[in-house]
Amino acid sequence: MLLVNTVRDQFDRVLEGLQKRNFVEAEGLLNQVIDLDDKRKTTQTQRDQLQAEANSISKEIGQLMREGKKEEAEKIKNKTAELKLEIKSLDEANASAEEELKALLYTIPNVPHISVPFGKSAEDNETVLEYGAIPTLFEGNLPHWELIKKYDIIDFDLGVKITGAGFPVYKGKGARLQRALINFFLDEALKAGFVEVQPPILVNEESGYATGQLPDKEGQMYHATADNLYLIPTAEVPITNLYRDVILTEEELPIKNVGYTPCFRREAGSWGAHVRGLNRLHQFDKVEIVQITHPEHSYQALEEMSTYVQGLLKKLELPYRVLRLCGGDMGFTSSLTYDMEVFSAAQGRWLEVSSVSNFETYQSNRLKLRFKDSEKKTQLAHSLNGSALALPRIVAALLENNQTPDGIMMPKVLHPYLGFEKI
């Protein structure tokens, strides 16, 4: 969430930024934030003063008791009764102002970076670059949902039998392709200096709030109600939460982590005819990279992560494009997001396979993720993350783009991981 001080000190910049998201009620809400914070400050100051008074009376009583002046002590005891009542009501006022303020801040998205274009939807995203030739397929080419049946490598019906729609079963070469991609992605990340972690895939409420999935996106996560735990929609949640309530030293920055996890998304209400096959699933595999950086270096880190992800796509020989998301299409918590899309030739569509974002202090404020700077002051660090990569759409594009009448050719870089060259 935004810092109240940022809202105060940079009101115009914040307002202007939020307007890129077509966040029309921004001005009113920002003013409300300041009002509530003022209210909070006033009640707290009053409360603290009364408390100071009560504390000093208590000390006095202690002093008198030690001197054996019981009667005098009894006399001034009454004085505190009134104070206590006032303090209690101020405490309540303070707590409710704080709660209201927090609830309000939860509804305000992150301020877009200066380079983020205005826009309402995906159509207004800016294409930063396109790489690779769009393949021309032979007559009689098939979309991936047909290919997986033809070669018997992924079975959706079996998944329906044991779980439900959107939970595919990978078989034979299909399963090996999954394992190959995961290992390839992890190995590449290690080479690029990321430290591998293997986090839990169930997280508690606190973690969900800290990275911004709760309270707003509650319906998107599977909830294990018996234990009040959530299945992660992305490894971003557990990996970033590793650093919740942590004060790092400047030397420890940047922190670079990579982790493979399955991801679970309910995708409530977003099902439709255009999401056949692997295009959208309830469970899928993803390798995620996370960085915690010094505020001055986060945009450089973002570029590095974007370049890194593009490197993966080049090695997989997939044509791709990079989009700078417009204000209206960008995620709630992000300041700047690049989406990487690969071209899936049989469908004739671009498929999003990665999203690389800088959250600046939006997450670290909730996380209380800080570092001690060179002047020994604690300040919020910046957090970033990106998919590197999400598997299903990569698989879709690999299958569709590389199909031949004699089978599906796998990119060279995967051969040692796969143990075969063609499906």
Add this chain to the structure above:
RNA sequence: AGAGGAGUGGCAGAGUGGUCGAAUGCGGCGGUCUUGAAAACCGUUGUACCGCAAGGUACCGGGGGUUCGAAUCCCUCCUCCUCUGCCA
């Protein structure tokens, strides 16, 4: 899962109702001494909120309560340790 024990500052570890934001030791930082280092000695060393500041307030696992006053007493939750049980 059952029985018992325990959670205090970066770490170790005192503290069982007031003078305790908290002894002491270690570590860290600054200094004295030294050609340099070590040792020794002196000083300093948590986080957050309000305030221009002086200062004030809160925090001894989390939450609630008793009391004029809680690290200390009570309730509750969480975590860890030991034993028993179960288990990949």
